[in-house]
Amino acid sequence: MRSPKDFFAPLAVGAPDPVREIPALPSRMIHFFDPSNAKMAAKVPDLAKKVDVLLGNLEDAVRADRKEAARQGLVEIAKATDFGSTQLWTRINSLDSPWVLDDLITLVTEIGDKLDVIMVPKVEGAQDIHYVDRLLAQLEARAGLRRPLLVHAILETASGVANVEEIAGASPRMQGISLGPADLAASRRMKTTRVGGGHPGYLVRTDPVGEDLHEGRTTYQQDLWHYTVARMVDACAMHGILPYYGPFGDIRDVVACEDQFRNAFLLGCVGTWTLHPVQVDIAKRVFSPEPKDVAWARKVIAAMGDGTGAVMIDGKMQDDASVKQCRVVAELADKLAERDPELKQAYDEATKEALA
Ligand SMILES: CC(C)(COP(=O)(O)OP(=O)(O)OC[C@H]1O[C@@H](n2cnc3c(N)ncnc32)[C@H](O)[C@@H]1OP(=O)(O)O)[C@@H](O)C(=O)NCCC(=O)NCCSC(=O)C[C@](C)(O)C(=O)O
Numbered sequence: 001m002r003s004p005k006d007f008f009a010p011l012a013v014g015a016p017d018p019v020r021e022i023p024a025l026p027s028r029m030i031h032f033f034d035p036s037n038a039k040m041a042a043k044v045p046d047l048a049k050k051v052d053v054l055l056g057n058l059e060d061a062v063r064a065d066r067k068e069a070a071r072q073g074l075v076e077i078a079k080a081t082d083f084g085s086t087q088l089w090t091r092i093n094s095l096d097s098p099w100v101l102d103d104l105i106t107l108v109t110e111i112g113d114k115l116d117v118i119m120v121p122k123v124e125g126a127q128d129i130h131y132v133d134r135l136l137a138q139l140e141a142r143a144g145l146r147r148p149l150l151v152h153a154i155l156e157t158a159s160g161v162a163n164v165e166e167i168a169g170a171s172p173r174m175q176g177i178s179l180g181p182a183d184l185a186a187s188r189r190m191k192t193t194r195v196g197g198g199h200p201g202y203l204v205r206t207d208p209v210g211e212d213l214h215e216g217r218t219t220y221q222q223d224l225w226h227y228t229v230a231r232m233v234d235a236c237a238m239h240g241i242l243p244y245y246g247p248f249g250d251i252r253d254v255v256a257c258e259d260q261f262r263n264a265f266l267l268g269c270v271g272t273w274t275l276h277p278v279q280v281d282i283a284k285r286v287f288s289p290e291p292k293d294v295a296w297a298r299k300v301i302a303a304m305g306d307g308t309g310a311v312m313i314d315g316k317m318q319d320d321a322s323v324k325q326c327r328v329v330a331e332l333a334d335k336l337a338e339r340d341p342e343l344k345q346a347y348d349e350a351t352k353e354a355l356a
């Protein structure tokens with residue numbers, strides 16, 4: 001680990017200074033596309049107007065014989081597209097793969113000025129982030145970049161989860177972490193074959209009511225990912241970076257997808273991945289606080305004055321801590337409203353009504 005005194009020093013001569021704060025830009029959905037797939041690539045300019053983050057995926061889900069085409073496709077799309085305020089990310093191949101070195105060299109050299117974040121899969125510990133950190137600094141210096149690229153880790157190995165706190169704090173480049181439920185399930189030898197989401201076998205059951213152990217006992221399905229998401233959220237909050245849910249693979253089941261996204265939102269995640277256009281509106285709905293909640297938060301903040309003491313609002317006690325909770329919601333709403341005029345209007349109308 002670097003000394004705290006050196007933490008914000010560039011790792012190569014001529015590389016840009018690392019950022020001291022991760023920008024809390026709206027990133028409700030990280031929309032995945034395969035840059036080697038012509039149909040998906042054709043949708044990118046339109047999607048850029050709808051999503052917060054577009055991610056050109058080079059890793060899993062891109063066929064081995066399409067890896068070079070995907071890398072080249074991303075370079076061409078990045079050069080040809082005006083993304084406006086939508087961020088452009090990429091997911092590089094894993095650090096033990098034959099493609100990753102060329103992924104990094106090509107992308108940083110050719111489109112380093114267009115890319116915001118590099119997502120690194122299958123991160124096992126801080127050593128993986130340190131390797132990428134130094135390499136990026138060298139490539140940034142060579143490309144003459146003025147703005148450092150940020151790094152996002154996927155939590156998808158058992159050792160990655162065990163080391164999540166050190167991963168979150170491994171570099172000032174660390175922007176955030178996402179859950180990778182498919183690789184993580186395999187790494188842990190979990191017995192689900194689903195890509196994210198629940199499992200009907202993972203449940204708790206009410207006690208027996210009589211002699212019959214089967215009659216009248218309700219079961220409740222539990223969330224397989226609760227522990228990991230909660231731990232990831234704490235690690236990210238502790239290091240000032242952003243946590244995300246990951247993929248929900250049952251594209252058809254938009255209902256359970258919304259539930260899983262909402263669990264993550266309520267636990268502290270700022271966004272999720274979208275794998276198919278049908279998931280974009282779900283993510284937008286879930287990861288934008290509801291107007292009534294924003295109105296309530298603004299009402300409490302207004303009533304709390306300097307934020308100290310205790311007041312009663314609509315029968316509920318508010319104090320220093322609850323006003324902080326309200327600020328989390330209100331500040332997120334303000335950030336999203338800057339990007340989304342419809343949301344701004346909905347938030348302002350609900351607030352007006354609540355304060356009337
Ligand atoms: C699921 C699939 C195969 C269904 O693709 P489809 O073509 O069968 O679906 P469709 O409903 O027929 O598609 C309708 C239209 O939408 C297009 N389309 C479809 N998807 C997209 C998209 N994402 N972006 C832009 N356009 C898209 C598609 O090309 C088609 O265009 P058309 O109307 O012109 O014919 C397809 O959506 C897809 O490949 N999505 C991305 C998958 C992906 O990126 N997976 C990797 C992330 S998950 C992961 O890696 C795990 C993790 C974290 O590592 C770990 O847990 O371990």
Ligand SMILES: [Mg+2]
Binds near residue numbers: 121180182
């Ligand atoms: Mg994976």
